[in-house]
Amino acid sequence: MSKRISRILRVVCFLIIFILLFHTVSNILQEKYVAYDTLAETYITDQFNALEKDSIELAFLGSSQTVRGISGMRLLENYGISAFTPSTGKQPFMCTYYYAKRLTKTQKLKAAVIDVSMLYEGIKPQWFRRVADAAPWSMDKAELLLNYAKYRMKKSGKKETLREMWSYVFPVMQFHDRWSTLTEDDFNYNADGPIVFRGNTTRISRVVFDSFIIDGQKINPDTHPNKYELPYFRKTLDLFRDAGVPVLLIKTPKLGWTRSKSLGVQELADEYGLDFLDFNTQELYDAAGFDISSDIADQEHLNFSGAFKLTDYLADYLTARYEFTEAVLTEQDRSDLDAYHRLLRKNQLMLTNDADEFLSCAQDEDCTMLVTADAGKEIPEILKKKMADMGFHTELFGKESYIGLMSGGKVTFEQTKKGVLNYSTVLPCKLAVRISFPDSTPGWYPAQMWLHPVQEAEPEDPVAFPGTGIRIAVFADRYPDIHREVVLTSEEGQIKI
Numbered sequence: 001m002s003k004r005i006s007r008i009l010r011v012v013c014f015l016i017i018f019i020l021l022f023h024t025v026s027n028i029l030q031e032k033y034v035a036y037d038t039l040a041e042t043y044i045t046d047q048f049n050a051l052e053k054d055s056i057e058l059a060f061l062g063s064s065q066t067v068r069g070i071s072g073m074r075l076l077e078n079y080g081i082s083a084f085t086p087s088t089g090k091q092p093f094m095c096t097y098y099y100a101k102r103l104t105k106t107q108k109l110k111a112a113v114i115d116v117s118m119l120y121e122g123i124k125p126q127w128f129r130r131v132a133d134a135a136p137w138s139m140d141k142a143e144l145l146l147n148y149a150k151y152r153m154k155k156s157g158k159k160e161t162l163r164e165m166w167s168y169v170f171p172v173m174q175f176h177d178r179w180s181t182l183t184e185d186d187f188n189y190n191a192d193g194p195i196v197f198r199g200n201t202t203r204i205s206r207v208v209f210d211s212f213i214i215d216g217q218k219i220n221p222d223t224h225p226n227k228y229e230l231p232y233f234r235k236t237l238d239l240f241r242d243a244g245v246p247v248l249l250i251k252t253p254k255l256g257w258t259r260s261k262s263l264g265v266q267e268l269a270d271e272y273g274l275d276f277l278d279f280n281t282q283e284l285y286d287a288a289g290f291d292i293s294s295d296i297a298d299q300e301h302l303n304f305s306g307a308f309k310l311t312d313y314l315a316d317y318l319t320a321r322y323e324f325t326e327a328v329l330t331e332q333d334r335s336d337l338d339a340y341h342r343l344l345r346k347n348q349l350m351l352t353n354d355a356d357e358f359l360s361c362a363q364d365e366d367c368t369m370l371v372t373a374d375a376g377k378e379i380p381e382i383l384k385k386k387m388a389d390m391g392f393h394t395e396l397f398g399k400e401s402y403i404g405l406m407s408g409g410k411v412t413f414e415q416t417k418k419g420v421l422n423y424s425t426v427l428p429c430k431l432a433v434r435i436s437f438p439d440s441t442p443g444w445y446p447a448q449m450w451l452h453p454v455q456e457a458e459p460e461d462p463v464a465f466p467g468t469g470i471r472i473a474v475f476a477d478r479y480p481d482i483h484r485e486v487v488l489t490s491e492e493g494q495i496k497i
Contacts, residue, residue: 062115072198085199203297
């Protein structure tokens with residue numbers, strides 16, 4: 001081999017190694033959106049990119065309203081429909097159009113459902129990036145970036161736009177300073193299995209609002225779709241129409257949605273000959289069976305209960321109009337269903353007011369339970385027996401300050417002391433906890449708990465428990481935002497929360 005060829009081969013090898021290392025470092029530094037209390041968009045986009053060809057027949061597009069408001073696992077388990085939700089928080093229709101192009105090229109959809117919320121909101125760089133960063137390189141991604149560059153040029157000028165666009169080609173330009181804040185999630189965030197299921201991260205929370213109903217509202221003639229969103233909304237509808245994919249437009253319950261916006265969408269639906277279901281109207285809100293006291297997670301999103309009701313309504317609506325192929329469960333589907341049902345247990349843990357159900361969920365292998373009992377307060381025997389049956393040593397309950405820890409369904413730590421007692425640890429969910437039994441009034445040492453993410457400073461005030469007795473805090477090991485603090489008491493011979 002000549003020296004020249006040898007030299008060329010060394011240069012080529014060097015370039016290949018450099019590119020691989022550069023790509024690896026960029027992937028590590030790139031921002032990860034994997035927290036369950038957000039939308040975990042990194043999981044959603046990764047799962048979408050990994051979909052096998054012709055593996056789904058129904059797609060839900062939009063923004064966080066479809067991520068939170070639909071249950072693809074319920075569609076699979078209860079209706080045999082293979083569906084996916086390629087959506088992200090505040091997803092611009094520019095990105096929805098990109099997903100629609102990928103879907104029409106890789107899947108044989110029987111229908112597509114589009115939530116229209118973002119039709120009246122603007123495009124923000126931080127929300128666009130959550131799609132574009134994770135999108136694999138293709139002609140479709142190149143077109144997406146080109147369309148975005150044209151939009152940004154109008155908003156920010158040429159110089160700023162060029163700098164921003166280079167950061168999509170070389171993500172290290174955007175994320176180079178993250179090296180000092182890297183966490184375990186940046187290296188192996190997929191190691192413990194899914195927390196996103198078919199594009200959905202349904203909320204486990206419950207908030208009560210007065211009403212979402214828009215009937216009877218006055219019409220504001222100045223309400224119009226966003227001028228940058230509308231063209232890509234139309235392009236998405238045109239794309240599905242040309243591909244022969246029926247489209248259903250929906251609007252999930254959302255505080256701030258208005259009758260004026262709804263009428264604007266209805267005009268577009270009529271223009272395209274599409275059905276539009278607005279669940280902010282009394283008729284459809286009631287038809288879906290929504291209950292404002294139990295089905296709402298926050299001002300824009302449904303919780304598990306609400307998502308199940310919306311999913312069931314849409315499943316009945318769609319199956320009455322289109323014929324879906326009965327999905328054949330794969331080993332991965334069965335594994336995901338098991339994980340999904342474990343997550344449903346967390347829904348019960350957070351929302352139930354039944355003490356037995358709460359304690360049953362709290363003893364799951366993927367939960368950590370922290371038990372404290374105040375010194376100087378009498379503990380009813382029924383409570384002592386219940387905790388003893390679970391494996392805790394309760395003979396000193398009420399006599400000494402007590403801390404007990406259960407993890408993996410087994411008691412792993414107990415500590416008692418007469419009077420003042422302090423204890424600190426980091427829980428499997430990566431929350432730091434400190435327990436203190438200060439000397440309060442003579443003979444009473446009440447347990448107090450401070451809780452915070454390990455990377456943040458301890459708050460000044462302790463967690464507020466509703467009363468005195470046996471205090472129990474339960475934490476879902478994989479979901480830092482899923483934890484509940486209760487006090488168990490006894491009323492008429494029954495254990496109560």
